[in-house]
Amino acid sequence: MDKLLTIGALARTERLAPETLRYYERVGLIEPTRRTASNYRLYGPEAKRRLRFIRRAQTPGFSLAEIGELLSLHARPEADMGAVKALTEEKISDIDQKIADLQRMRAGLDALAGQCPGHGSTAECPILGALLREDQ
Secondary structure: OOOOEEHHHHHHHHOOOHHHHHHHHHOOOOOOOEEOOOOOEEEOHHHHHHHHHHHHHHOOOOOHHHHHHHHHHHHOOOOOOHHHHHHHHHHHHHHHHHHHHHHHHHHHHHHHHHHOOOOOOHHHOHHHHHHHOOOO
């Protein structure tokens, strides 16, 4: 049988703050295997697997709510994988939108930087002037 870990030991093992684990528990992403008589949380191998899944799912940008959905789908092997694909495609669409927004922001900043000679008084700075303009 695998050894059960306290929240502190699990946090150290997984390089997380104990408060992060408590938060994950509050939002339903992990749960202790059991509690001791003195109410200490004890976590087993499933919690470690879920924490690693959470970290891997955060890397491409899934939110904790989305990760909860993915974990829920994983817990139901009879569920259709189309739901997982749909969540992934939604994430791709979100990322594409963020990229487009960042490209617009960059173009705007690039245009402002192109107007500034980079020397002289800040009173004549076209970047500050554009940011202070009230007609926008």
